[in-house]
Amino acid sequence: MDTFTPDPRRWWALAALVASMLTLGFDTTILNVALPTMAADLGATTGEQQWMADAYVVVFAALMLPAGLLGDRFGRRLMLVVGLGIFLAGSLVGALADGVGAVIAARAVMGVGAALVTPLALSVLPSLFAPEERAKAVGITSAASALGLPLGPIVGGWLLNHFWWGSVFLVNVPMAALGIAACVLLLPETRDPASPTVxxxxxxxxxxxxxxxxxxxxxxxxxxxxxxxxxxxxxxxxxxxxxxxxxxxxxxxxMLDMTLLAHRGFLLNTVAATLVMFVLSGLLFVLPPYLQAVLGHDALGTGLRLLPMMGGLLVASRTAPQLTARFGARAAVTAGLVVLAFAAFLGSRTTTDSGYGFTALWLSVTGLGFGFALIPAMNSALDALPRDRAGSGSGLLMTLRQVGGAIGIALLGSLLAGTFRDRLHTGGLPPRAADTAGDSVVAAHLVAERVGSADLAASANSAYVHGMGVVLLVCGVAALVSALPAAAFLPGAARPDRAPAAPVMADGEADARQ
CATH class of the missing domain: 4.10.860 (DNA Excision Repair, Uvrb; Chain A)
Known part of the structure; x- marks a missing residue:
């Protein structure tokens, strides 16, 4: 076609896509706030809570690239509808689940749906918008997912205060149904028969x-x-x-083009972005039980108390581009990792008597570090590649960052679980009660309430805060160690012949998935 005729319904279609991406955007963080409640109601151990979070992320990371290829070959609108339908079905199963296994299975099914929706929501935009409007459309879609990070804990906390824990799954159903209807009625079908087979x-x-x-x-x-x-x-x-x-x-x-890692700038920036998602995912897993079980806040209060980190992230997202433009990506990424390390070391000094004020302080600094490290790293990773490799580079970057998030939940959650169990004093308890108390801080508080032991509750709080401190120390060391090669080997400034904004924003859309 020589001319592009914009679809008059394109902004309505974009609104529906935004609603869908917002739902996917807050789905992971909404669960983090719900996990302590679910642990109490379902008797879930720390390991089972890790699987509730990770089943979604592992499936999402594994299927995102083949899902994009399926859309290219069989129709992007068709695969979007299928993905939203699978996500809706998984949400229904999760809402009706009565056991840990069913919740994990539902999360895995939702991961399949999200893997189909995430890459395809952006790939349909070129068929809707002319080039002069496309960057704005990509930016709006990206912002919808990014907004999900702070909204997830607040929406989840409000739902848990008024309804049962299944409501954090049920809220997805009308949003996904709206997305399906909009895709069927408003989106044109597009495909690329020349794309590689799955x-x-x-x-x-x-x-x-x-x-x-x-x-x-x-x-x-x-x-x-x-x-x-x-x-x-x-x-x-x-x-x-x-x-x-x-x-x-x-x-x-x-499907995964490993030769891209031969580009030094892409490799080091991807490692930095992956590490940030490793820390962020692990931190969002260990923080809600501290805020709920140790400090005694309800679910909504927990969601609101995570906002300082999101606030720091939003401030950094506004100022990171100017910092990069003035001092170069190397300085921005290195500074972000150093700030992240400082915040983690500061947070590791938390005690059971610290109170929320100290937590809000290091959470704010943590958010700044995340933003200053993550955004320039994503920009610079794609900027290091030839223009014709930006698409495959974006796919590899998204996949590796999802892997970083999955391993963050698994590794940091396991470190916390082992440390908590080793430090918990269960002397005088029957063996079965002692074993149950060691499952998680929530379980320990339930056992303490049942047997009337204030000492067990105090020990649980102390053991959990100590375990969280160990996790934060590991995060700080990892960030500091990553800052050294970033400072030594990253390119100093972006190449002037590149215009990375659109592909980076496209990748940034997936960023809020974790």
Missing amino acids: DVVSTALTATGLGALVYGIIEAPGRGWGDPLVLGALTGAVVLLTALVLRERRVERP
Whole structure:
């Protein structure tokens, strides 16, 4: 076509896409606030809570790239409708679930739907908007997902204060239904028959390898790192992921183009962005139980008390581009990682008597560090690639950051669980009650209430805060260690011949998934 005729209904279609992306955007953070309540009602251990969070992220990371290819080949509107339908079905199953296994299964199904929707929501925009409007449309869609981060805990907290925990799943149903109706009525069908076919073997290797890795990490605190099942899962993960890399290097049109990692700027910025998601996901997993079980706030209060971190993130998102333009990406990413490390070290000094004021302080600094490290790292990662590799680079960047988020929940959650169990004093309790109390801080408080032991509740609070401090120390060390190669090896400034805003914003849309 020589001319582009904009669809008169395009802004209505965009509104529906925004509603869908907003729903996906706050879905992960809404669950973090609900986990302590679900742990109490379902008797979920820390490991089971990790699976409730990670089932979604692992499936999402494994299926995002093949999902995009399915849309290219069979129709983006069709796959969007299918993805929203799967997400809706998973949300219904989650709302009606009466056990931990059903919740984990529902989260995995929702991950399948989200993997279809996330890349395709942006890929349909070129068929709706002329080039002069497209950047604005991408920005609005990206902002909808980013807005989900602070909205998730608040919406989740309000729902939990007024309804049962299944309401955090049920809220997705009308939003997904609206998205389906809008896609059917307003979106034109587009496809790209020349796109690569979906590599079923690579997809299976990705899903099973990531699943085995996360399983081994989550099970290790309870079973021990030397347990045959844990060792088998971790060994299997190494074998499967190695096979994936070798296969992707051999095929002519790889789904995960590992040759992109040969670009130093892309590799180092991707590592930095992945680490930030590792820390962010782990932190959002360990913070709500501290705010609810230790400090005694309700679900809505917990959501509101996470806002200082989101506020810092929003401030950084406004100022990071100017900082990068003036001092270069290397300075911005390095400064962000150093600020993140400082915030984590400060947070590790939290005690049971610190109160929320101290927590709000280091949460605000944490948000600033996230924003200053993440946004320039994403920009610079894609800026380091040739223009014709930006699409595949964006896909690889999103996938690796999702993997970072999954491993963050698994590894930092497992570190917390092991430390909590080791520090908890359960002397004088029956063996079964002592074992239950060691499952999580929420379980320990329930046991303490049942047996009337103030000492157990105090010990649980102390053990949890100590475990959270250990997690934050690990986060701080990881951020500081990452800042050193960033300062030494990252390019100093963006290349002037590049205009990375559109692809970066597209990638930024997926950023709020974690």
